[in-house]
Amino acid sequence: MDLEARFREVLPDVEFCSLRLENEAQEFLYVRDDIVLPVRSSSDVGAMITVVDGGGVGYAATADLTSGGLAKAVDRARTWAASSRGRTVTDFSKIVMPHPKGNYTTPVRTPWASVPLSDKISLLREECARVGGDPRIVQRDVSISYVHRETLYLTNDGGRVEQSFDHIVPSIAVTAHADGQTLSRSLGGRGYCRQGGYEVVSECGLDTIGPELRDEVLELLSAPDCPTGNMDVVLDPDQVILQVHESIGHPLELDRILGDERNYAGRSFVTPDMFGSYRYGSDLLNITYDPTRTEEFASYGFDDEGLTATREFLIRNGILERALGGHISQQRAGVPGVACSRANGWTRPPIDRMANVNLEPGDATLGEMIARVEDGVYMKTNTSWSIDDSRNKFQFGCEWGRRIENGKLTHLVRKPNYRGISATFWRSLAAVGNESTFMVLGTPNCGKGEPSQTARAGHAAPTCLFTNVDVFGGE
Amino acid sequence: MKEQFFDLVDRRSKELQKDEVLLANLDQETSDFVRWNGGRIRQCGTVDQAYMNLNLIRGDRSCATIVSITGDVEADDARCRAAIDTLRERLGVVPADPFVLYSEEVHSTDRSDENRLPDPDTVLRDVEETAAGLDFVGSLACGPMRFGFANSLGQRNWEERHSFLLDWSLFHVEDRAVKASYSGFEWDSARFRQIMESTRAQLEIMKREPRTVAPGKYRVYLAPAAVQEFLDTMSWGAFGLRAHRTKQSNLLRLSEGELSLDPRVTLRENTRGGIAPGFQSEGYLRPDEVVLVEDGKFRDPLVSPRSSKEFGAAVNAGAWESPISLDLAPGGLAPSDVLRELGTGLYVNNLWYMNFSDRTACRMTGMTRFATFWVEDGEIVAPVKVMRFDESAYRVLGSELQDLTSEPEFLVVSDTYGGRSSGSHRVPGILLRNFEFTL
Numbered sequence: 001m002d003l004e005a006r007f008r009e010v011l012p013d014v015e016f017c018s019l020r021l022e023n024e025a026q027e028f029l030y031v032r033d034d035i036v037l038p039v040r041s042s043s044d045v046g047a048m049i050t051v052v053d054g055g056g057v058g059y060a061a062t063a064d065l066t067s068g069g070l071a072k073a074v075d076r077a078r079t080w081a082a083s084s085r086g087r088t089v090t091d092f093s094k095i096v097m098p099h100p101k102g103n104y105t106t107p108v109r110t111p112w113a114s115v116p117l118s119d120k121i122s123l124l125r126e127e128c129a130r131v132g133g134d135p136r137i138v139q140r141d142v143s144i145s146y147v148h149r150e151t152l153y154l155t156n157d158g159g160r161v162e163q164s165f166d167h168i169v170p171s172i173a174v175t176a177h178a179d180g181q182t183l184s185r186s187l188g189g190r191g192y193c194r195q196g197g198y199e200v201v202s203e204c205g206l207d208t209i210g211p212e213l214r215d216e217v218l219e220l221l222s223a224p225d226c227p228t229g230n231m232d233v234v235l236d237p238d239q240v241i242l243q244v245h246e247s248i249g250h251p252l253e254l255d256r257i258l259g260d261e262r263n264y265a266g267r268s269f270v271t272p273d274m275f276g277s278y279r280y281g282s283d284l285l286n287i288t289y290d291p292t293r294t295e296e297f298a299s300y301g302f303d304d305e306g307l308t309a310t311r312e313f314l315i316r317n318g319i320l321e322r323a324l325g326g327h328i329s330q331q332r333a334g335v336p337g338v339a340c341s342r343a344n345g346w347t348r349p350p351i352d353r354m355a356n357v358n359l360e361p362g363d364a365t366l367g368e369m370i371a372r373v374e375d376g377v378y379m380k381t382n383t384s385w386s387i388d389d390s391r392n393k394f395q396f397g398c399e400w401g402r403r404i405e406n407g408k409l410t411h412l413v414r415k416p417n418y419r420g421i422s423a424t425f426w427r428s429l430a431a432v433g434n435e436s437t438f439m440v441l442g443t444p445n446c447g448k449g450e451p452s453q454t455a456r457a458g459h460a461a462p463t464c465l466f467t468n469v470d471v472f473g474g475e
Numbered sequence: 476m477k478e479q480f481f482d483l484v485d486r487r488s489k490e491l492q493k494d495e496v497l498l499a500n501l502d503q504e505t506s507d508f509v510r511w512n513g514g515r516i517r518q519c520g521t522v523d524q525a526y527m528n529l530n531l532i533r534g535d536r537s538c539a540t541i542v543s544i545t546g547d548v549e550a551d552d553a554r555c556r557a558a559i560d561t562l563r564e565r566l567g568v569v570p571a572d573p574f575v576l577y578s579e580e581v582h583s584t585d586r587s588d589e590n591r592l593p594d595p596d597t598v599l600r601d602v603e604e605t606a607a608g609l610d611f612v613g614s615l616a617c618g619p620m621r622f623g624f625a626n627s628l629g630q631r632n633w634e635e636r637h638s639f640l641l642d643w644s645l646f647h648v649e650d651r652a653v654k655a656s657y658s659g660f661e662w663d664s665a666r667f668r669q670i671m672e673s674t675r676a677q678l679e680i681m682k683r684e685p686r687t688v689a690p691g692k693y694r695v696y697l698a699p700a701a702v703q704e705f706l707d708t709m710s711w712g713a714f715g716l717r718a719h720r721t722k723q724s725n726l727l728r729l730s731e732g733e734l735s736l737d738p739r740v741t742l743r744e745n746t747r748g749g750i751a752p753g754f755q756s757e758g759y760l761r762p763d764e765v766v767l768v769e770d771g772k773f774r775d776p777l778v779s780p781r782s783s784k785e786f787g788a789a790v791n792a793g794a795w796e797s798p799i800s801l802d803l804a805p806g807g808l809a810p811s812d813v814l815r816e817l818g819t820g821l822y823v824n825n826l827w828y829m830n831f832s833d834r835t836a837c838r839m840t841g842m843t844r845f846a847t848f849w850v851e852d853g854e855i856v857a858p859v860k861v862m863r864f865d866e867s868a869y870r871v872l873g874s875e876l877q878d879l880t881s882e883p884e885f886l887v888v889s890d891t892y893g894g895r896s897s898g899s900h901r902v903p904g905i906l907l908r909n910f911e912f913t914l
Contacts, residue, residue: 036570038530042541043558046524059520064545080519083596087603089515117568138721177722180733181835260512262652263612263644264889266827266844347522386830386863388842390650393863393914395840397832415833419840419863419914450510450614450642451522451891470914474833 003047003065007154010071012078016052016097018159019070020304021045021152022346027112030143031124034132039117046346051077056085057092061347089260095331099159100308104301106166107294108197112146115198120144123207127172131210134218136176142210144201145169145444153306161302167456169193169444170206174214178221183414185217185399188238189382191441193297193456200295216400219412226401226416226473232376232430233418233469234369237439239398240359241459242382245443247422248280248287249354249457251391252314254325254333260351265448266389269423270320272335278320281426286360287315289324289338290460297442297458298355305350307339314338314357318427325352344453351449356442356458362432369431369465376404377471379416387422395419415474425466433462476503476525477587477633479548480623483527487555488627492533497559498577500528500756501623504894506616507595511602511643514611519595521618524894527555528756530577531562537575538565576780576790578758581628586753587635592617593662598641601664605671606645609678612652613643616895622752632754636660641667642889644845645678651685651858653677654700654825654845658887677824677846686849686857688912694820695910696813696850697871699884701826703900706742706801708829708839709868714744714767715796716776720786725834726868729773734869736771737876741804743767744777744792749800750887751897755793765791767798771873802901806879813880815853816906822848822855826864837868840913863914871907880904 001009007019028040046063049070058080060073128142147167154160173186192204201207235243255261256268270278291299291309300309307327314322325333326341329352341350370378384397401416402409442458484499491497503525510517525546530539542558544551598615617639624632640658655674657667697705709725718724728734746753747763754760757780766774777792793799808816821843829841840863847859880903888898 035572035574038537038539038572038575039565039569040539040541041561043554044526044541044543046543048520057516057518059518061520061522061524062545063524063543064547066547069545076521080521083599084516084519087516087599089512089517117565121569139723175721175723180728182722182727258512259612259646260510260517262512262646263510263614263642263654267650347524349518349520351518384830384832384840386828386840386842388861388863389827389844390861393842393861395830395832395863395865395914397830417832421914447892451506451508451616451895454892474838475836 003152004154006067006070009067010074011156012051012074014051014053014078015093017074017156018050019047019154020346021047022149024147024149024345027146028143029120029124031128032141033139034125034128036121036125044345048346048349049073049077051081052092053078053081054085055091055093056081056083056088058084059349090332095328097155098306098327099155099157100161100302100306101159102161102301104163106164106195108166110198112166112198127207127210131174131214136178136218136221137174137214138177138182139175141171141173143171153302153304155306159306161306163300163302165195165300166197167193167195167297168200170201170204172206172210172213174217176217176221181221183217183220185213186381187213188441190444191238191241193442193444194295194440195297195299196295220400220414223412223414225475226377226413226471228472230468231471232373232465232467233471234373234376234378234404234463234465236380236463237437237441237461238381239379239396240461240464241441241443242385242396244287244357244359244459244461245457246385246387247391247394247425249324249357251422252324253352253354254323254329254335254337255352257323258329258333261448264450266391269390269392272333274320275323275335276321279318279427280315280320281318282429283318284362284429284432285315285318285426286313288313288358288360289340290356290358293356293440293460296356296440296460298456299458300355303339303341304343305341307341309339312338324354326350342455344455348449348451348453351453353448353455354457358459359461361435361438361462363434364431365434366437366463369433369463370404370409371407372431372465373404374406377413377416378402378404378409392422394422413473416471417473418469418471420469428467428469429464430467431465433464437463476621477623481625481631482548483552483555484625486552487559491627494533496532496577497627498530498532498756498758499625501621502526502894503621504618506618506895509595509599509615512612514606514609529555529558529562531559531566532575532577533566535571535573535575536566536569537572538562538569574781574784576757576784579628581630582760583631584753584760585633587633588637588660590619590637591661592637592639597662601667605668610646611643612646613641615639615641616891620895620897624754624758626758630758634752636750640887640889645674647678647681650861651681652845653681656889680848680855681846681858683857685860687860688821688849688862690912690914692909692911694817695907696817696820696822696904697907698824698904699902700886701823702803702902702905703886704826704829705871706803706900706902709837710798710801714777714798716778716782716786716788717796719776725831725837726773736768736869736872738771739806739879740771740872741766741769743802744798745800745802745901748802748901749899751799759790762791799898803883803903805881805883805903808878808880808906810880810882813904813906814850814855816878817850818853819851821859822850832865838865839868840865862912864911865913866911875907875909877906877908
């Protein structure tokens, strides 16, 4: 008997019941200083049963997928639904859950398994060797993380969604030390993460970028610290995505706005009445939730509560339109959202998580943006991030900086940092790069929730120019 | 579960090929989770999870995998057998690794406690009664956690603990809130009510008109939970032998003698006093304690088996070379004297979302969160709106350190990423002459 039949067999007499199966296999290949570290992998299979009954709600997660194991989980979830009855944040019985049908599969050109392990290791060793050769280099890291995830979502009213995903995170970093300073350059932090097959490794430049990173970090060692002052900043996509993630993505999450996350991840300065009228940024700011860009890290057909994923504007021409909240949060808040109720595996219940949150391209070239700056810094690659629990006061640091003086790029600066306030920062967005500056990136490990969960978020963005920013350096 | 785990490793060990060694770790927990918002339940459920970490070694080659297991011996054995077959194939492909090291001496241990945990309904009822009329936001994690190690050389280690952690905050409006937690092995309703009462008392102060403080330097008292956050971030890559030998530690200037901390600062990895297992994944037993910083000077780094072989030092830590049971030695300031000694300045209960502004200088930024108070002449005057700080560990634990409190608090790490954390800190509060706020 297959899993679906076993689930149907143990279905309880309740208002709503779902099963979410997660089957995830990971592989991690890592070469450090020319040595291949032990290949690591994992295989994780299990299911979460959710029950809604009499207004209460409960879940139970188990790796035992036999009829007996599922029956036990159903009983446990029912017991929780009974215990929570009359004590919940909302009457869950009044929320009509979707019973979707469909499927989704990551488009893959070169399946991960079709490339021999020996070839993958050879590539990593070659790239690691190519960034060596200077005594100031103290560590060289080259790695690929691969995840294959299959999910099956079943509901008591015939809902059935099957999805299959392939995620790849190529990474390379070069760290150098001289004169008391230790600095790193990397392939976008860990921002070059995508869905797809082995082709992602080359598309992200893992097999070409190394020498450039090595030369840059060695140059940075002798560069002056970034100056302090109020000036303009031009941010490359591998920093813009963190700015979007922390000061747009998280504040727009409906569970934060509803207060669910106040004890851990935090709340939001955004309130329900702002949707439809609040000026979040300048007219140039256009933010979409876009699950349809298939190569992006968090694309999917349905979220983990069965809502169909469609592309939506969250912010259009600077005005806030829509929240990042799944079906249950939308019902509770009365605010339009998107399909983003997601769990990081079978052991955790879905919560509101940003998926692909993108800053849409504008019409400026990089050269035009540089030319507009009299006094500023061009920054690349996030290395530090921090923001308050209402997602307002932030500070970011980057790996690489270059001064912009009188419209021209001049000397390198190390340890560039800047700080600001979300509610006003996006209004200083003065230019948005065109398609030639646009990159599809992401953040592989976003933490949130009680119990805690990590999530994969996709972000695509162009290079952007911001004016009047508080900039500073190290020491 | 213990017998099942050891039986599984026995079965797999018998089928190993010549020169193969198997290391196996088990992480199992059955956890009840409840989260509240506004005193009402948002989510509740039970997670029953068990993971086997299998590491197959042949000479100087090693590969590892983690598999979820179900509790059914035959099904789990089949899963482990298939996983080991895959590892064996990989060993034929990977090149030699000169730094593979595992414990070849057999040191078996067994430590289990008795289950004295409450029925979840008891906690639900106590929360409901005690938090009535309050904006209570929080989470409960409760249940057994089991950790096992076994290898094909015959070593067997087991730790089983039944614990709970209720972590919550009470909100007045917006971000004006007070944070608290109650953890242990046996639920005491009276003790919980006592903590709630003291949290409620702090919440009353949060109802006063909040003060906005301009960026600048202030006298500051960091309460133990804030110190925990500060030390936690400072510890990222700070104490590992590899980080020091490759010049990447953010405390490199300390280990190289260029800078020192205040002579009253002593930091220990205190395995004996913590709640983490006393063994690690390659079969070594963790020493009772490792003195990391003594009298303000760097002393012993944390050494993984890999670093041990690479750099030539005795193993005293797990693979990540990070502290998981970190203690900061207390000082001489009585908690009852904190406000008087602070005089005029900020009393900070919690810090939040820290990260590095400059790793070389061990300079970190972060936010105040929850109850931060403005204090004048030793009296709490008003709550303070959240502030961003940017400070170096060499100032906070060095030049600006006025005193440490005499009664450290034992704080359990509340994270549950992948599973419930077994990390902890035992830390005092610290009084600072100067602490810089930037935004």
